[in-house]
Amino acid sequence: MVVYLNRDGSQTQPRFGFVVAKDVGVAVKRNLVKRRARSAIRERLQKFNLGELLVVRALPGSAELDWQEFSSELDYCLNKLNT
Numbered sequence: 268m269v270v271y272l273n274r275d276g277s278q279t280q281p282r283f284g285f286v287v288a289k290d291v292g293v294a295v296k297r298n299l300v301k302r303r304a305r306s307a308i309r310e311r312l313q314k315f316n317l318g319e320l321l322v323v324r325a326l327p328g329s330a331e332l333d334w335q336e337f338s339s340e341l342d343y344c345l346n347k348l349n350t
Contacts, residue, residue, distance in 0.1 A: 268329055270344040273320040281315035283308050286324040296330035303334065307341050314345065 285304045287297045304323050315321065323341070332340065 268326055268340055268344055269324045270341075270348060271322040271324070272348050274316070275318050275320060277318040279318060281312070281317065281319040281321065284320075284322040286322060287329075288325075290327045291325050292327075292330045297325075300325045300329045303337050304341070307338050310338075311341075311345065 283305075285301050287300050287304075289297070291297050291300055304325065308321070308323070323344075329337070329340075
């Protein structure tokens with residue numbers, strides 16, 4: 268997966284977007300990836316500041332990951348943003 272972060276400096280709540288293209292799989296698999304991404308972000312809400320806009324783009328193969336692998340991949344991407 269690829270993660271994009273924009274810090275616009277506004278005082279609004281952090282916002283999130285999810286991009287899951289058709290090359291990830293059929294609709295059932297794409298929806299699974301979106302649900303996992305939303306749930307994983309929900310567990311990490313405290314890591315985000317006001318005004319941050321985060322977009323998570325799922326790559327082909329994301330649907331094949333189990334929950335633990337998906338969470339680890341997201342954590343890896345988020346940690347790279349902070350370095």
